[in-house]
Amino acid sequence: MERLARVFSKQDELITLDEDYKDEFETFKSLAALPVDKRQRFQQLAIKLLQDFEQPHDTKKCAERSRNLREEGNLVFRGSSEDAVLNACRLYTAAVFEAEDAVDELSLAFANRGMALQEYGYYREAYDDCANALECGYPEKVRHKVIMRQAYCAWKLEKIALLEEHLDCLEKLKLNESFQQQLDNLKQKLELLKNQANEQETQEKVEDKALGEILTDPGQRGRYMVAKENISKGNVIFSERASCFVPLQQLLICQQCAASLMSAPIPCPKCHQRVVYCSRKCREAHSAIHKYECAAYRKDLLKLLGVSHLALRLVLAYIPHIMPHLQERTSAQSIWDEIMNLARKPEVCEHAPEYLRSLRMVSLLDQASKAELTYHILCANFLQLYLKGHTDFFDQFRSMSASTEDWQLIISALILRFAGQLLANGHVGDALLVVGMEPNEFVALQPDLWQKPRHLKRGQLHNLSHSELITAINLPNLSLCNHACEPSIRTKFDGCSVVNYAAKDILHGEEIFNCYTRDYMNSLKLQRCEPLKDVYKFECACTKCTQTDPDQNYLSFHRYRCENPNCRQEFLPDAKVQRNNLIWWLASNIENPIICTVCQERQHFAWYKEFLELIWSCADSSKRQALFKAFDDLDQWLVDYHSLKRLLAEELVNACFVEIDEGTSLDELAYEDLARIIRKQLEGTAAQCGDTSMEYIARMTYLWDIIAQKKCRTSKKELLEMKGKVEYLASEHREVFLNYYNDFIEQQCN
Numbered sequence: 001m002e003r004l005a006r007v008f009s010k011q012d013e014l015i016t017l018d019e020d021y022k023d024e025f026e027t028f029k030s031l032a033a034l035p036v037d038k039r040q041r042f043q044q045l046a047i048k049l050l051q052d053f054e055q056p057h058d059t060k061k062c063a064e065r066s067r068n069l070r071e072e073g074n075l076v077f078r079g080s081s082e083d084a085v086l087n088a089c090r091l092y093t094a095a096v097f098e099a100e101d102a103v104d105e106l107s108l109a110f111a112n113r114g115m116a117l118q119e120y121g122y123y124r125e126a127y128d129d130c131a132n133a134l135e136c137g138y139p140e141k142v143r144h145k146v147i148m149r150q151a152y153c154a155w156k157l158e159k160i161a162l163l164e165e166h167l168d169c170l171e172k173l174k175l176n177e178s179f180q181q182q183l184d185n186l187k188q189k190l191e192l193l194k195n196q197a198n199e200q201e202t203q204e205k206v207e208d209k210a211l212g213e214i215l216t217d218p219g220q221r222g223r224y225m226v227a228k229e230n231i232s233k234g235n236v237i238f239s240e241r242a243s244c245f246v247p248l249q250q251l252l253i254c255q256q257c258a259a260s261l262m263s264a265p266i267p268c269p270k271c272h273q274r275v276v277y278c279s280r281k282c283r284e285a286h287s288a289i290h291k292y293e294c295a296a297y298r299k300d301l302l303k304l305l306g307v308s309h310l311a312l313r314l315v316l317a318y319i320p321h322i323m324p325h326l327q328e329r330t331s332a333q334s335i336w337d338e339i340m341n342l343a344r345k346p347e348v349c350e351h352a353p354e355y356l357r358s359l360r361m362v363s364l365l366d367q368a369s370k371a372e373l374t375y376h377i378l379c380a381n382f383l384q385l386y387l388k389g390h391t392d393f394f395d396q397f398r399s400m401s402a403s404t405e406d407w408q409l410i411i412s413a414l415i416l417r418f419a420g421q422l423l424a425n426g427h428v429g430d431a432l433l434v435v436g437m438e439p440n441e442f443v444a445l446q447p448d449l450w451q452k453p454r455h456l457k458r459g460q461l462h463n464l465s466h467s468e469l470i471t472a473i474n475l476p477n478l479s480l481c482n483h484a485c486e487p488s489i490r491t492k493f494d495g496c497s498v499v500n501y502a503a504k505d506i507l508h509g510e511e512i513f514n515c516y517t518r519d520y521m522n523s524l525k526l527q528r529c530e531p532l533k534d535v536y537k538f539e540c541a542c543t544k545c546t547q548t549d550p551d552q553n554y555l556s557f558h559r560y561r562c563e564n565p566n567c568r569q570e571f572l573p574d575a576k577v578q579r580n581n582l583i584w585w586l587a588s589n590i591e592n593p594i595i596c597t598v599c600q601e602r603q604h605f606a607w608y609k610e611f612l613e614l615i616w617s618c619a620d621s622s623k624r625q626a627l628f629k630a631f632d633d634l635d636q637w638l639v640d641y642h643s644l645k646r647l648l649a650e651e652l653v654n655a656c657f658v659e660i661d662e663g664t665s666l667d668e669l670a671y672e673d674l675a676r677i678i679r680k681q682l683e684g685t686a687a688q689c690g691d692t693s694m695e696y697i698a699r700m701t702y703l704w705d706i707i708a709q710k711k712c713r714t715s716k717k718e719l720l721e722m723k724g725k726v727e728y729l730a731s732e733h734r735e736v737f738l739n740y741y742n743d744f745i746e747q748q749c750n
């Protein structure tokens, strides 16, 4: 990071930006027009840095590490422990990762992992690993073992054509008696399968609903979306699948579909374990992008470039669509003019291809600060030089009329343009992950959690309660929604797809709003204004911001009863006196004590410290009881759904579950208390964040665990209501939640 900053700062000294920002193309044209020696120095700085980023690599050491891990996996696999198979899968996965480009070891690691995955019941993944092993050159002598395994998995997956193919291949090999027996068995299975049913590829048909249409306002708010008909709360307004996203913080999620619950991640062997796929199919689908990014991942430079990495992905994904419009263009200027023509064409309808919808997103670079603009220019230039020097990206333009230099100019300008657009239009997607897991560990391979594929053990659902931002993602349809502090949509992120539900009833012709910041229930007006102005360059005039008391909703979650025995009145803190920060419990806000607005006495919150002390000692059952009582006593100071009550409930529940997870058994009353506190917390969460929010669902997992263990009373109504929330989860999580419900909870409906 430091090296890049140093180079950028030296480059910055060599360029002067015009006072008036014109556009991305003019910007790079003026850089190209720098005096030759200056321009060379400017570019050499970046080119040298790109070379310096190359990382040493020792294939022999990789092979050694991989072999050790695989051998460790073999020992575990042969062992008798309950978790042997999944633990072996973890070690074999580590062996696959560590092998990197040591293909001999890689093929063995894949083959062994395939064996363990098959044993555990992950047949699709096991099938892929057999193919991976063969592709990496699995030894000829023993290939029949892997092919037999593939055939077995194909049978389990009911893939008739694949099964036939593998059996044909095995027929041609010389097999010993035992393998011949297996082959004969599988041949019989094939006949049975053929008689059973026609193999049908279940194609998930994504219905392309769109209950919103796009209108344009000549003013600042530009394009916006309105309801084409009355839409009831909870209905789907529109869904969208992104073709471009990047994992945040180099998370190891599938680069193609953003799956986060992978059981057999397949890494790219060339870029030092930084890129993974959930299947061979995803790896294949992403190859057109990755072939240009692989070297950058290898140098580990993409993490330094923020939004420009996503901008690069847009360029890589859309260039093949844009190029046919530009075949005859002979100069950079005419190419750029045509791209801008495409970007300006009126919005035909929501069915315009994604690259056009993305080209048409608004950009706010003309309003960016000089420092911000310079940074994005230097990032775009850096990436263009990377593509030129370290990939064959520019070869595709050889058949075009314009020169490679022209295309270099265009690509720099396009990366800059997309980066500028993404600053105002980019989104971040979330998913439920496990807290505190090492970055190179995978949820689906944790033996403590699972009883079989996609079925958690009883009492383990709460481990999937950590909602984290995992992707920076381009969704040009969702980007058409303008901002209001009370959004009309609830967006569900499902890998790289989104589904937008109506968050309230919306009337025909009403504008459909997204919320770009924390909403009016979760922030003061002043706290929202700043990012809206800084990032999105507008002042919010939504109904919530313009009402007489714009903070009333937020403040209703901050009602106190005064501690002063002579006052004891209910009061709402004054946001101005509190300097727009009511979160006194954070250490950073210690200077912001809460003042009673009735008697003007400062509140000392002695009970808060006592509560935390009880949490720290909640391993002790008498302290635990005192803690439950202290929670009920919070009502003396915190009124209704005070947001601190929710937070303290969370601390309490987490602390108790740490004890439960460590084997402490709570008595019946304690479980009932815990369930009561979670229900209160859920009520508060529903009031402030909505009862379909990720916050709600995350906290609900704790109640499901208590119910699954038959430790608290419940009603059919409560169970069915909670089951309904699963709709708002990504499909891979929905499957796990529904399995859990069916395995442990459904039975209690009776």
Ligand SMILES: C[S@@+](CC[C@H](N)C(=O)[O-])C[C@H]1O[C@@H](n2cnc3c(N)ncnc32)[C@H](O)[C@@H]1O
Pocket (backbone or CB within 6 Å): 220, 221, 222, 223, 224, 360, 361, 362, 364, 424, 425, 479, 480, 481, 482, 483, 484, 535, 536, 537, 538, 539, 540, 541
């Ligand atoms: C994600 S885009 C929304 C779609 C945009 N109106 C368009 O024409 O493409 C965000 C930009 O739209 C404008 N915008 C969004 N909400 C607005 C609002 N409530 N008032 C004024 N401008 C708004 C701002 O320029 C903001 O940077």
